[in-house]
Structure formats: C-alpha cells, structure tokens
Amino acid sequence: MDPTVTVHGLTKKYGRNIVLDRLTLEFGRGVTGLLGPNGAGKTTLLRSLATTLAPDGGEVRVLGLDLANPGQRTDLRRRLGYLPQAPGFYPHFTLFELVEYVAILKELTDRRERHREVRRVLAEVDLIDRAKTKVRKLSGGMKQRLALAQALLGEPDLLILDEPTVGLDPEQRVRFRALVSRLGESRTVLLSTHQTEDVAALCERVIVMNGGRAVFQGTPRELAAVASSQVWISNAPPSDSRLFWRTADGRYRTLGDPPPGAAPATPTVEDGYLLLLGKPVGAEA
Amino acid sequence: MIFRSLFLFEVHRLLRSPILWGAAALCLGLRLMATWPWLPDMSVDPTSTSGAMLLLAVAMMTTTNLATSRDTRHGIPEMFKALPSRAAERTKAATLAALVVGSGIALPVMLCYLLARLAMGPVAGVFDPFEALGGVLAVPFAAALGAMLGRWTPWLVAVPVTAFLIGAFTWLNSQQSGYGSWFLPVVLFHGPDWPQRPSVLHVVYLLAAIALFAALALLRHGARPVRLIAVLTAAAVTVPAGAAATAAAPGEEINRRFETTLQGNPAAMLGDMDPKIRQRYFGPDAQRCEKHDAITYCAFHDYATWISSWVSAVNPVAQALPPAERDRLPVVRQLTDSWFNANGDEEQSIRTFMMWGRAGAEDDYRAVLASQIIRSVLGLRPPRTGCDVRGQSRALVALWLLGQGIAPAAPEDREIQIASSAFMPEQSQLGMIRYGAAELGYARKLLAMPDARQRIWAHWDTLLKPETTVEQALSLLGLRPEFTAEPVKGQPCS
Numbered sequence: 001m002d003p004t005v006t007v008h009g010l011t012k013k014y015g016r017n018i019v020l021d022r023l024t025l026e027f028g029r030g031v032t033g034l035l036g037p038n039g040a041g042k043t044t045l046l047r048s049l050a051t052t053l054a055p056d057g058g059e060v061r062v063l064g065l066d067l068a069n070p071g072q073r074t075d076l077r078r079r080l081g082y083l084p085q086a087p088g089f090y091p092h093f094t095l096f097e098l099v100e101y102v103a104i105l106k107e108l109t110d111r112r113e114r115h116r117e118v119r120r121v122l123a124e125v126d127l128i129d130r131a132k133t134k135v136r137k138l139s140g141g142m143k144q145r146l147a148l149a150q151a152l153l154g155e156p157d158l159l160i161l162d163e164p165t166v167g168l169d170p171e172q173r174v175r176f177r178a179l180v181s182r183l184g185e186s187r188t189v190l191l192s193t194h195q196t197e198d199v200a201a202l203c204e205r206v207i208v209m210n211g212g213r214a215v216f217q218g219t220p221r222e223l224a225a226v227a228s229s230q231v232w233i234s235n236a237p238p239s240d241s242r243l244f245w246r247t248a249d250g251r252y253r254t255l256g257d258p259p260p261g262a263a264p265a266t267p268t269v270e271d272g273y274l275l276l277l278g279k280p281v282g283a284e285a
Numbered sequence: 286m287i288f289r290s291l292f293l294f295e296v297h298r299l300l301r302s303p304i305l306w307g308a309a310a311l312c313l314g315l316r317l318m319a320t321w322p323w324l325p326d327m328s329v330d331p332t333s334t335s336g337a338m339l340l341l342a343v344a345m346m347t348t349t350n351l352a353t354s355r356d357t358r359h360g361i362p363e364m365f366k367a368l369p370s371r372a373a374e375r376t377k378a379a380t381l382a383a384l385v386v387g388s389g390i391a392l393p394v395m396l397c398y399l400l401a402r403l404a405m406g407p408v409a410g411v412f413d414p415f416e417a418l419g420g421v422l423a424v425p426f427a428a429a430l431g432a433m434l435g436r437w438t439p440w441l442v443a444v445p446v447t448a449f450l451i452g453a454f455t456w457l458n459s460q461q462s463g464y465g466s467w468f469l470p471v472v473l474f475h476g477p478d479w480p481q482r483p484s485v486l487h488v489v490y491l492l493a494a495i496a497l498f499a500a501l502a503l504l505r506h507g508a509r510p511v512r513l514i515a516v517l518t519a520a521a522v523t524v525p526a527g528a529a530a531t532a533a534a535p536g537e538e539i540n541r542r543f544e545t546t547l548q549g550n551p552a553a554m555l556g557d558m559d560p561k562i563r564q565r566y567f568g569p570d571a572q573r574c575e576k577h578d579a580i581t582y583c584a585f586h587d588y589a590t591w592i593s594s595w596v597s598a599v600n601p602v603a604q605a606l607p608p609a610e611r612d613r614l615p616v617v618r619q620l621t622d623s624w625f626n627a628n629g630d631e632e633q634s635i636r637t638f639m640m641w642g643r644a645g646a647e648d649d650y651r652a653v654l655a656s657q658i659i660r661s662v663l664g665l666r667p668p669r670t671g672c673d674v675r676g677q678s679r680a681l682v683a684l685w686l687l688g689q690g691i692a693p694a695a696p697e698d699r700e701i702q703i704a705s706s707a708f709m710p711e712q713s714q715l716g717m718i719r720y721g722a723a724e725l726g727y728a729r730k731l732l733a734m735p736d737a738r739q740r741i742w743a744h745w746d747t748l749l750k751p752e753t754t755v756e757q758a759l760s761l762l763g764l765r766p767e768f769t770a771e772p773v774k775g776q777p778c779s
Contacts (some may be wrong), residue, residue: 052366074369082367088360097298104290105370111290150364160367 003028004158004188005049010058012044012212019044021212022058031184033203033220034192035273040209042192043085043162049190050082050160063157063188078107081156083164085192087147091136095127095146098135102150121149124179126172140167148176152183159189165198177202196270200224206269208276216276220269227267227275230255234262243274287370288378295352295382308344309390312337316398322646324591325402326639328410328477329705334398335420336473339455341391342427343448349383349428350444353435353502373506376436380499383428391424406643407590410477415484419472422491429498436505476705477639478566478621480559486530493522554627566621574616578603581616585639588619594641598651601689602658607742610662617654622704635661638703648691649701652714655690659683660716663749665778671717672778675771678748678758679778680720682741684728687714693728696720718778723768724755730764737762751779 003026012020019041036042047053049062051073063079065072090098099118108114122128125145130138138146144167151159161180165173181202183189193199199206200220208216208223216223237252238244238259244252254262255275299305316337320330353376356365365372395417402408434443455473475482497519504512555563565571566585574583577596580603584592595617603611618634621627625638635657642650660666663679674680684693696713703709712719731737744761747753759766 047363050367052363077367077369080367082364084360084363084367086360087364088358088362090355090358090361101294102364102368104287104294105365105368105375107287107369109287109290114290147364 004063005190006059006061007045007049008059010045010048010060011056012041012048012053013056019212020048020055020058023209023213025207025214025217027188027190027205027207027217029184029186029188030204031180031189031191031202032205032207033199034190034207034209035194035196035199036209037277041212042209045209046160046162046190046192047084049158050080050084051077052082052084076158078154079157081151081153081159083147083151083159083161085162087143087150089135089143089146091134093135094132095122095135095138095149096131098146099150099153103153106153108154117153121152124152125149126175141169141172144168145172145176155187157187159183159187161189161191163192163194165193165195173198196268196273200269208273210277223272223276224267224269225272227255227271229264230257230275231265231267231271232258232262233265234259236261288374291370291375291378292382295379296386298352299348299382299386302348304344304348305341305386305390308341309394312340313394313398315340317401320402321405321644322642324406324594324641324643325408326410326477327399327402327408327412328587329475330402330410331395331399331413331417331420332472332475332482334395335416335423338391338394338420338423339452341387341394342423343444345383345387345390345424346427346431346434346448347444349379349387349431350435350441352379352383353432354439354441355379357435357439371506373503376432376502376506380429380432380502383432384425384495384499387424387428388421391421395421407593409588409591409639411587413482413484415488416475416482419484419487419491422488422495426491426495426498429495429502432502433498436502474705476623478562478623480562483530486526490523490526490530493519493526497523554624558624558627562624566624567627572619579611580614583616583618585619585621588639591619591641594647594650595637595654598647598654598690599635599658602655602686605686605689605738606662607745610745613662614658615661622707625704625707633661640703651691652687653701653703653709653716655687656715656718659686660718662686665715665718667717667778668776669717670776671712671719672776673719673773674715674778675719675721675724675773676755677751677778678753678755679751680724681727681731681755681758681762682748683715683718684720684724685731685737685741688728688732693725693732695722695725719774721771723770726768727755727759727762727764731762734763 005028006026008024010020010023011018023041023045034042034045044053048055048060048067051067060067062076065076067073067076093101096118099122100114103114103118108117119128119131122131125148127142127145127149130142135143135146144164148161148164151161165176168176177198180189180191184202184204191198191203203220206216206218206220206223207214216226232254234252234254236259237246238254242254242256242259244254244259247253252259253265255271258264316334320333356362356372356375399417430447431444434447472482472487497516500512500515500519504516555567558567571585572583573586573589574581575589575592576582577592578600580599582592582595599617603614606614614635616634617637619637619639622639625636635654637654640650641647663683665674665679665683674683687693691714694714696719698710698712700708700710711717731741734740740762741748744758747761748758755770756766
C-alpha cells in the first residue's frame, strides 16, 4: 500500500531545543499509533502534519500534497480532521452551533447538507441528544467527544488525533475505539497517545518517538516482539536495577534479564515500548 | 466562498443575543420614561435619543468584540489553523454582520421612539433626519470599534475600558467646552435654539469612521494594498469631516459664555448671538401670533401647534375675569430656551417657554401660565425672595381664579423646568407667593359655590385692594368664618 504520509528529514527547533531531529517516517491508510514519552516531539509532529506549525526543515507530503506549498496546504486542510491536544470551546455556544461554526469554516456552505453533517458527527460521538445544550454544561469527557466530532466533519481523508482518549470513561473509550477502527478502514488515522492498550487494540501500525526521532516503526505485534524473551514473572523482586513492577496478584513482572526463579511471560506492546525506551530504573506499581 | 454562510451564522447569533435586545428595550424604555412628561419637540428629541443610543452602542461593541475575537481564545487558534478558511474572512463576516444587525436594531428603536413621541401630543420643533440617522449610526460605529478592538487587542477587558474612556471623555467634555463631544458617535444634547448642528457632516464623519474601524480590523490580517487603500481613504474622510463638524461652537460653549460674560446683559447676549439665531428668534417675523377669545398668543413658527395647549391653560382663568380686566390682558408670548433673558423686561407679556408638560405634568405648566395672568391682573409683583399673601382677600380671588383651570394645592417649594437647563423656582402654584391653609380652604369653598363669580365680580375692586382682609371679604363673598387665620411669615405681598 502506498504511504499517505511521508516525512523526510523533518526538523523543528524552539531556540536551541531540537524538538524534531531530521525525522523520517511514513505510514498509510489505517490507524497508526504514535507513542513516546513527554517531550518526544509527538505533538510537534502532529501539528506539523496538521499544518498548524511550520517546520524549520525537511519535507512533508500528505495525501500527495506538499505542505511547503501554501495552496496545497489549504487543499490538505479541506481533507483533514484535526483534534488538538487542548481544543478550544465557546461556552455560550450550543453543541450544534459550535460544530456548525467549524463546519462553515471547513467550507460546508450548503446549509441543509451542513446541518445533516453536523447531526451525523454529533451522533457518531453520541452527543446528538445534547445538540441544544450549551457547551459550558458539558463534562470534560463530553467536551473531548465534541472536539472529536468537529474533527470528523466532512469525512476527512486524514484524521489526526492528539491524545483523544483523555477524559473518556471506560465505556466511552471502547466506543471511541470502535469508531476509530471503523474510520481507519477507509482513511488514514494518526493517533497520539500514552495508552499502549489503545495502540494494541486499535492500531495497525505504531511509531515510537524519542528525542525527536522515530525509534520504532512497525506493527504492535512487532513492538511487543521487541520484548520477546525479556519479560519475566517472579515471586520476589529482582535485586538489581532492572525495570520491574508488582502486579495485582502480588508477583513481579520484570523486563530484561530474568531474576532468579522467574518464569517467562508473554510480552505486550507496553513491554516492548518500555524496553525500547530503555527505562533503567525499577518501580513498584 | 464561505463568506455568505459565515455572515448568516453571525447574523443569526447576534439576533439571538439577549444583551442586544435587552439594551434596545432598555434604551427605548428609559428614553420614553425620561421624555414622558413633556410634549414632543423634534428639535430636541432625535438628538437626545442619539445620546440614549450609547447604551445599545456599548452592548453592540461588546457582542461584536466577542464575535471577532472568538478565534483568538484558548485552544481555538490551534483548531482553526487546521481549517481551510482564513481569519480575514471571519473578521469580514463578523464585522459586516454586526454592522447590519446593529443598524437593524437601532433603526427600529429610533423609529419606535419617534413614532411614540408623535403620538404624545402636538409636535413642535424642526425634525432633522440626519440627527436621527446619527443616533442610528452610533450603534454600527460601536460595532466597528468593537471589531477593531477584537482584532488588535487580545484582552476582553478592552471593551469595558474603551466604553469607560468614551464615557469619561463625554462627561469631561460636557463639563468643559464640549468641542470634543462632537467627535463622539453621538451628541448627548443640543438646545432647540442653539446654532444648527452640522448634522450632515456628523453623519459623514460617522460613516467614514465606521469604514475606518472596519478597515483597521481587516488590516490586522496583513497589509494588503486594498486594505491599506481602504484605511487611508476612510481616514481621509473621517479626519476632515470630524474637524469640520467640530469647527462650530457647540452648546456647552454657549452655556459657558452665558455664565461668564452674558448673564444679565441682554444687549450683549443679542450681540453675541449667531446671526441666524438672532433672525430666527428675534427677527421681525420670528413669531406667529393668533388671537383666541380676545387674547393674543405668539409662538415661534415651529411651536405654533402648542398654542392650543396655552389657550386651554389661559382661557378658564381669562373667562373668570370681569370683561374689563379680560380686555387688558397682555400678550402670551413664547420665549426661547436659551436666550429668554435677551428679551429684557421692556415688554410685560405672559411668558411661556419651549417646553410644555403632558401626562399629568401639564398642570405645572398650566399653573405657570395661569399664575402669571393672575399676578398681572391682581397687581401682585413678588420680589425674588417671594412674599406672603396670608390674610389678604386677594389671596382668595387668586386661588379661585387658579382653580378655574387646575385644582389649587397647598404651597410647596419646587422648581419647574422651563428650558433645557433653566428652572423656575416656585413657592406655590402662584409662583413666589405663599398663602395659608385658611386662604386655600376658603378658595375651595368659593370654587364649590355656584354664584361665586357674581359675588367676586360685584366686589372686584374691594377684594383686590391689598388692605382688604380675608375676614372682611368673607361677608362680601357669602362665606362663614371656619378656618383659623395663620400669621404672615416673612415679607407680606404689597
């Protein structure tokens, strides 16, 4: 499958701080998860792809469009759905008004069609019953769903979601996963998250970023395989500084070399991610 | 491409704004309440209503500011940058919507007010449509200003601060020369007999200022040639129009000259007067006179509709006078609002003014006219500090005459507004004349007697002598002593 997003040598600096360091990656249709510690450059990458941040160097092509070209940037915006990390809301708007306003800005100019689309996206995020409610009356999780609704307007070819599951309760998270996986069937979804279980459940591909670079690109299974033969279960904690934590059944899960008397365990995406980042210090969970 | 949709969205939102409709209702309600006690004067009403429009203007400035600054608030810029529409289109749509809605609300407010005033009695004065238009334009002026502030200042407090500064500027100006107030969207007040305001120029100034603010708001999105040309063109009209509009002396300046150099000097006042005003109010054809029941009434041409109100105040008293006295009554003459001192004292006329009451307040004005006739006929000339007519039979006649038109009441110190900034002090309905409960009581008895007129006319000369006492008058008038006389307080009326 041809990649819909190609990034080559992307660089972004804030003063002396290099946030994206000649980043090169590509991904195509389906759901791609973006993992990485705080400060890894995830949000900067997403903002660059969403055309809200101009990079200092490198090339970015999205859906065949060159983002260095202003006209093509505008074309991309017509085909893009973007949920930023901290979306803004107008407390005195109703949900319908807010989404309709964004719909107009997204160039949905036919009133009847626009209203139909607004109702559709509100239904997608299960907020249609609250269409006439003022935004100020929504809970944090509802606001997150509302922000997702505006991103879904116009059935975008590329959906960029920056930590979309923050504030969602478990039931909403499951609904969200179902929605995103359905969207990923026909379009490109890039999802930044700290939740490795979301990646495991949703993503066909995963990119792990650290220090402004992509340190891993592959499937969740491949990421889990990074920890192959390096995950152990033991009754006692290891005596050295290997990464371990106490699990709910009172035993210890250790990554790396096996502690004495440990049995091997099946690696997860989280195990692979943690080993990839090479966390040196153990912790009690 | 999206401009039309955005414009309609903004119009829809503004039309549902409770702030705007609340301000419009308040503006109309307060203005009607303030002018309720007076007959409509179209020389004053549109200008004063323009001042009241400031309330709606502030509401409009606030809502427009919120609309145009909407996409700068927390989290929004990041969301909107990823959308294909440009910020300039949002500014254009929000500003135009505010201008249309602002004008669309202000116009009916002004029309409703003026129509309501037209229904409040005989209309006087000269209607200047540009004054009314100026009041309407104050609202889009504020909308454009709000849009500009919304784009150039990131703080929501900018609107209240600007509103406060404009308010303070207005107040300071009205305390000083008033020249600066003409730079404002509205003129708070303009006297009916002040030199004609440059209302057309003011309208041009307002329109140009609206265009200037709107263009400046758009300039925030980049100095494109079209925007720069729009700003420069609008500024090129705004500045000279504003300067020309402020070139003539405003009313506050006239008031200041009154207080410093002209007061008490009628000749100087006439000399200082604008030639057009002198011709209009003191020229040979300044007044139109009509005779009703042998009494002549003279009104300025635009106020002739009020003559019927004056007739209804004077006639009952005049009809109650003996025929010989009636024939000697002086002319009832209207005096100007600001220049009434310029007439001097050479003519002993009954004076009426450029205000007349209604809805219950007309009794005050009827009393002012009636009491002048009564004082003239009875020879009562109270000094500035007033006099006391207790114990004199003239008091009974005076109150009986007054009672022909309005119900006499107990004395009370108060001031009747006779001009835009002039008040006539009164100690009773007879002017600066005090009387007691006994005189009032006997007068009420007389008013209830069917043959009071014959008795009063029969003893007219005796009753009018200052030395004839109330006790002496009672037997002449067929009244029994039943009220206790009160001692005279202060100077007795001579």
